[in-house]
Amino acid sequence: MDWLQVVVLAVVQGLTEFLPISSSAHLILVPVLTAWEDQGLAFDVALHLGSLSAVVIYFRQEIWQMMTSSLAAIRGKGVDKDARLGFWVVLATIPVCLIGFLIQNIIADQMRSTLIIGISLIGFGLLLGYADWRMRGTRSEYQLRLKDVLIIGGAQALALIPGTSRSGITMTAALLIGMSREGAARFSFLLSIPVIVLAGGLEAVKLLQVPQSIDWLAMLAGTLLSGFSAYVCIHYFLVVIKKLGMQPFVIYRVLFGAWLLWFFHF
Structure with a gap:
């Protein structure tokens, strides 16, 4: 890989992982729209590590509270709001893991087309726009109920x-059930966090099964760039949605999806 490819892929991964615009769509399309060769599993693992590091660092206090409270609950000291939130995160992750395991080959072989990507960008983008437009909720992540978590977890499998965008569909479901932006x-x-850990872990296992030469400098640069751009993205996204809501991202999704359909299929 040349350095331009390293920078572009790392920044695209870092920015789109947490924005509701689909990181998979952008990363699939980069090699389609360029002459670059596939970056390889090792670099994919590095990019995931960067994104994971960013979200863990940003939410380090919440994660620490969830871990300590969960351990206290296991020891019989009661379940507080932090322990409950930790349990909800684990529970909402189960559907996407089960379904992903069952149909991973179908996804890899039959669903990574520009037609599906374009339709998904537009369709789920409009759904996000509707959820945000009718948003009247004020509940935080600490006020979730079991039914809410099951709905969000089921949506995440989509x-x-x-x-579709993992962040986009989970935010859509959360808005529809009455959560604040x-x-x-x-x-x-x-x-x-658990999704990136599992996805990165799966890629790491594949990497061990198919040894390949590794450009350690490129991997380090990719990890740092992905992590930095993801951290900045998380911070400013939370600022933007307070003022503008989700509509700018909806417009981007619809325009991007329409361009894909026009460029590749008309």
Whole structure:
């Protein structure tokens, strides 16, 4: 890989992982729209590590509270709001893991087309716009109920369809059940942690099974750039949605999806 490819892929991963615009769509399209060769599993692992580091650092206090409270609950000291939130994060992750395991080959072989990506960008983008437009909720991530978590977790499984956006669909579901914009975004970001860990771990296992030469300098640069851009993205996204809501991202999704359909299919 040349350095331009390293920078572009790392920044695209870092920015789109947490914005409701589909990181998979953008990363699939980069090699389609350029002459670059596939970056390889090792670099994919590095990019995931960068994104994971960013969200863990940003939410380090919340994560620490969830861990300590969960351990206290296991020891029989009662379940507080932090322990409950930790349990909700784990529970909401189960559907996407189960469904992803069952249909991963179908996704890899049959669903990574520009047609599916374009339709998903537009369709789920309009759904996000509707959820944000009718948003009247004020609940935070600490006020979720079991039914709410099951709905958000089920919605997250739809993100296996390229172009859907994991963050986008979870925020959509959260808004529809009455969460505030910030609460929906924060819970979506916390949900990304186990998903990124599992996705990165799966790629790491594949990497061990198929040894390949590794450009360690490129991997380090990719990790740092992905992490930095993801951290900046999380911070400013939470600022933007307080003032403008989700509509700028809806417009981007619809225009991007329409361009893909026009460029590749008309």
